[in-house]
Amino acid sequence: YAMSQTGKEEVTYVVTMSVNGKSETEVDSFCDFYQNLVDGNESATFGWQFYRGAHEKIYLIERYKNADAALQHITNISPGGIAENEFKEFSDHFSIEMILIHGDASKGLEEAIAAIGLPVEYRKPIAGYSRN
Numbered sequence: 001y002a003m004s005q006t007g008k009e010e011v012t013y014v015v016t017m018s019v020n021g022k023s024e025t026e027v028d029s030f031c032d033f034y035q036n037l038v039d040g041n042e043s044a045t046f047g048w049q050f051y052r053g054a055h056e057k058i059y060l061i062e063r064y065k066n067a068d069a070a071l072q073h074i075t076n077i078s079p080g081g082i083a084e085n086e087f088k089e090f091s092d093h094f095s096i097e098m099i100l101i102h103g104d105a106s107k108g109l110e111e112a113i114a115a116i117g118l119p120v121e122y123r124k125p126i127a128g129y130s131r132n
Contacts, residue, residue: 110122
């Protein structure tokens with residue numbers, strides 16, 4: 001069984017974060033703001049969802065059309081990017097503890113993530129599909 005081209009190209013992040021001293025209301029408000037920002041700026045992002053979990057953790061699931069779309073997000077939040085200031089707010093609200101990246105990450109995407117210095121684990125696809 002081979003993955004469909006659509007499913008094979010998709011890259012999904014599962015990000016585990018802790019909250020940096022913000023109230024539940026502040027977190028909820030910022031999450032709503034930030035997902036709208038990504039939705040408005042990144043048409044190749046299939047999904048962007050925040051979840052509240054045990055031990056006051058916040059989980060973020062980011063779904064990208066492909067590695068290029070994920071790399072575009074990094075460009076947007078990097079110095080000089082269109083969402084640089086908003087990512088500073090993101091970092092004020094959350095500390096990223098781990099990023100699990102599911103899918104075929106390109107060499108360019110892996111290099112960009114390594115340059116940021118965040119803890120990451122890559123998970124390569126075996127079989128499956130994605131409906132958009």
